[in-house]
Amino acid sequence: MIEDDDDPTYGDDAGSNDEAANEHLDIGHNLYTKSFGGRLFLAPIDPNPTQILDLGTGTGLWAIDVADTYPSAIVVGTDLSPIQPSWVPPNVRFEIDDMESDWTFPTNSFDLIHIRGLHGTITDWPALYAQCMQALKPGGWLEQAEYSAQFTSDDNTIPLDGGIAAWNRVGPECHKVLNRELQVLDGMKDNMLNVGFESVVEHRFKWPIGPWPKKPELKELGAWSRAHIETGLENWTLRLLTSVLGWTADEVRVLCANVRSEIRNPRVHAIQRMNVVYGRKPGGKMDIDT
Template structure:
């Protein structure tokens, strides 16, 4: 039986919120990109994309995207009260972060666990070179067959693989084979489609944005709402002691709760850092034949809606972890 927790209570709107209030001072300190790559890349519609396994990932890997990913990392830290993970791991010796992006999670984890060997794996070599000595980064495709079974991990972590993976079931089975008996696997991921308890996001440009963009990802075969399905995939792979935590990520600073307000501020900041554009360009131009100008127009409309304090939109986010049986 899986342990399940959820936020449960309704998200209360802060009616005293001033629409001109920003969190600019809080966010301004986190604006520098970690690195850029010297390797050959694909350039399209003014953005840079990975060249290794070209086309298998539809989001950019340029400095602007790296800045956004680092903001998303800060949002997740706020959401989980500064915790990098929730699984009950103890003294891990070998750890891998799947789809590591800028590598910021791997670096933070390595700082906290100096005795662990930490590997960050990604399609793009866009990680910082200023890392603890117990971190290394690999350029690899996590959807291909793995070769880690002979040297398994104590802990496997993956965060925000929505729109990047087509077969999560297969990926979880690979994780099961590559984690030690008694070891833990944790996935943190979205139900990508936004919602609102009062229906205030219905009929808006920002809702149309996500409908169109996720429709393009789905047309390309990607899973866009893995969060609520993770529990079953963990069970199917053979994991036990599964825990499911469902959380709300508001868009913007409309919630009354100070913690959720700060989470929402990070979510909005990340999206406004060219996130709307970068998230949509490749998917809509490659799979729905939109022009760049059409994508940018919709992105700008979505950005304007996101600043509207009367739209109380949020996303459901899931943290799911499980253990490979000891025997």
């Protein structure tokens, strides 16, 4: 984990829900958890929460792990696709729901609302944050973790005319057409502040792509990061580039093959940025050390 804290002051649902896509989500869960030092989230919530909401729960691993950690809390995971397991802890329930529609959750309900990996899927983030604000208890927390869909390098080892450079160009083109922001991570903090969240904190991380770092913990993180990309790249790219930009399937597969070749090259030190932002709904107890 490479972390750059700023204290205090693309989307995983975009592809089809086949086996590779679900594996991509499961690897992502492990990648986030490793980045957080084994923690499931960073917000300093009440130690005895009663209700927790996971938006865009995917395969439900985060919700299940949180339910095991907080057995007294009811954990609700929502998603557009019913891809969650049927055998879950008794304090977990999954619902098919569109988070951009009007919510039916009672106001002042949740101690924590969790969002992760939804870049490129939402048309109006401030409106979504406003619904989160309404559904949170006074003093409750909203946390969002997002990674960049753009690959960068701190030592300029990404070829300027290769697959990664091409991918960095076409991804934003797709989402501009779809009117969905791809680089969500850079606007999360300001969006939370503008909606009225308090005690807003941002943590910045970098994921190495591939086991090229020398430090063992970063080498392991890089291996997971590369697996995360390789299990999601073609599934996500094929649908978008063929349907939005009119590419042929063969053209997309060539692009993905070039990207995979570069991220497997130990001389290419590609990274993805990942930011975590959490903020507190005004009111409630003020004795939490942020």
